[in-house]
Amino acid sequence: xxxxxxxxxxxxxxxxxxxxTDTTYKYALLRGTIEICEEYQHxxxxxxxxxxxxxxxxxxxxxxxxxxxIANDQYIPQKSGETAEGSSHLRMSFRPLLTxxxxxxxxxGGGLSQFYNDYExxxxxxxxxxxxxxxxxKLRTTITDMPxxxxxxxYAKKPFSVFSYRKNEGRVSSAGPVDRDYLVQNFGEFSxxxxxxxxxLYFGGFISGENTLLLKWANFSSQKSGGxxxxxxxxxxxxxxxxxxxxxLEAQDFYKHLWNTKEPIICVWTGKKITSMGGCHLDHVLPxxxxxxxxxxxxxxxxxxxxxxxxxxxPSVNLLDARKAAILYYWERMQRYHPVLxxxxxxxxxxxxxxxxxxxxxxxxxxxxxxxxxxxxxRGFTEWDV
Numbered sequence: 397x398x399x400x401x402x403x404x405x406x407x408x409x410x411x412x413x414x415x416x417t418d419t420t421y422k423y424a425l426l427r428g429t430i431e432i433c434e435e436y437q438h439x440x441x442x443x444x445x446x447x448x449x450x451x452x453x454x455x456x457x458x459x460x461x462x463x464x465x466i467a468n469d470q471y472i473p474q475k476s477g478e479t480a481e482g483s484s485h486l487r488m489s490f491r492p493l494l495t496x497x498x499x500x501x502x503x504x505g506g507g508l509s510q511f512y513n514d515y516e517x518x519x520x521x522x523x524x525x526x527x528x529x530x531x532x533x534k535l536r537t538t539i540t541d542m543p544x545x546x547x548x549x550x551y552a553k554k555p556f557s558v559f560s561y562r563k564n565e566g567r568v569s570s571a572g573p574v575d576r577d578y579l580v581q582n583f584g585e586f587s588x589x590x591x592x593x594x595x596x597l598y599f600g601g602f603i604s605g606e607n608t609l610l611l612k613w614a615n616f617s618s619q620k621s622g623g624x625x626x627x628x629x630x631x632x633x634x635x636x637x638x639x640x641x642x643x644x645l646e647a648q649d650f651y652k653h654l655w656n657t658k659e660p661i662i663c664v665w666t667g668k669k670i671t672s673m674g675g676c677h678l679d680h681v682l683p684x685x686x687x688x689x690x691x692x693x694x695x696x697x698x699x700x701x702x703x704x705x706x707x708x709x710x711p712s713v714n715l716l717d718a719r720k721a722a723i724l725y726y727w728e729r730m731q732r733y734h735p736v737l738x739x740x741x742x743x744x745x746x747x748x749x750x751x752x753x754x755x756x757x758x759x760x761x762x763x764x765x766x767x768x769x770x771x772x773x774x775r776g777f778t779e780w781d782v
Contacts, residue, residue: 402774415546416550421539422547427461446587446590450581452532452580455532455535458539463498474491490531515574518577518578520572532579536584558588560586650729651697662722679702681711683709693738709777712772715781720761727742743756
């Protein structure tokens, strides 16, 4: 099997982390494309360095992704600002049409399973057939005009940087029946690069979460409990960790100690003086969301507004170099404050077995830069400069 290029894998990580997320469309598009690559390689057409697939398959995927969300008794927003009582312009563009289909099948008593059966067999009742056709066209337009158009802009700074799309010549047939063949034949073609196709083909299940170890563990736990524990409940338990509580008491005590001993406390990222303990926010250099670490070496003082701007972003290597003196200033005082514990944690969590008491500062700083570089370049987290 050929090794999928690391660059394509890095690109997708970057897109997942960095592309703006006003709706769930990005996730639905990537999930659907991954499943199409896995299930419908035989329908893919290779041209130069691209693989072309029918977007009608994405339309089908989206219908069955969003149907249970719409059918749920509790309103589940899928767009920023979307509420059950809110303005229609803030709702998903296809929500009204899909709601109509959901309500029809709710009244028949068949629900999602009946709709899927009717679709598979091409026997959708005439009373709702027009709405289903309109829904399919609306979904095709939504997919191609929105996530397919914008996905990857954070990475490439241009539209259609990951996907290409071309329509069928002529109008979409309204003859029906609406089934998979109808969607495949009438809704044009979309493409991704051959390299990205390979990434999705071999590793897509891990990107979408379908084959992750954590999900398999949760499924096993649920099955062996005889159904007493749901997969969702098992997932919640498996994801619990001591760090989840974000216990930063050790760092709070350290900075109070600096304050009480009249040592200057400056914002690690700007160099501006912090004039009160209330104005001292503890910033995770490696964000907690990316690196669940609350150890003293990873917590630096920051002005509230600076901490808010940094959020879950990763400091750039250039920023780290520019603020090296400030970082080392705090590390050296941490080492004096708690020598045994600080050295043990920075050795285990940052430097490793090569830890040298004579030059640990340079070792730790170089290791911090490498971790930031990894999170930015491989994991795709957003780079941050002041």
